Amino acid sequence: FNTQGTGFVNPTDNKLYFGSSDATTKFVYQERKTYTNFDYADTSFAITIVSATGTTVTVASTAGLAVGWVVSQGVQTSNIISIPDSTTLIVANELSWIAGAATVFRPIPIELEFIQEHMGNPGIVKHFKECHAIFSGALFDSFNLGFFTDFNEAIVTTTLIPKILNGWGTGPWGSMAWGGGNAKAQVIRGLIPLQHRRGHWLSITVDYSDALTAFALDGFTLWYQSLSQKFH
Structure with missing residues (x-):
């Protein structure tokens, strides 16, 4: 991602402007403000497509590009x-x-770690079962939640798949508005990884990097069972 050294709001167009402090990218960056998914990206680069067959796209040069970035035409x-x-x-x-x-x-990397969830009593060992993520907007293909506990600090992820309504013929009859729809407010169920089902508390992380997509994560519901104060 880019390192910005200075910034201001232009009152003429009400957009943010940033001056890069990176010696290799001496540019002034203008905020995108189309109020579409095209706002959700970092730097963009022009490329030339020569030809395409299936999922293989031949371009003039792949220099400076990376896996995980998004091609748009x-x-x-x-x-x-x-x-x-x-x-x-x-x-x-x-x-x-x-x-x-x-x-x-290029996507904007997002890394979050939420406060530990001890369910009101950090002295009792719990058996964590499920995590239901609550989204008021889920315009993505997949979303990884990471989990770790005080017993095991190695993060293990669970992939959440939203119920996306892409248009006519892509969903069961009666499940969307006539003519199509979007991935709107929904609760997505995720199972806690086996390595992290036992602990005094559970920590949840988000590591998301996908350009031209958006999400609004409102919170979680955790399902658990209290065990005892004994542990080894």
């Missing part, structure tokens, strides 16, 4: 999952790419 977007050589990208989705100009977006 028009309204279609897809994540880069592999870069085999200096002119080839492997993307996640088979789309109708056209030879010509395109854009690659």
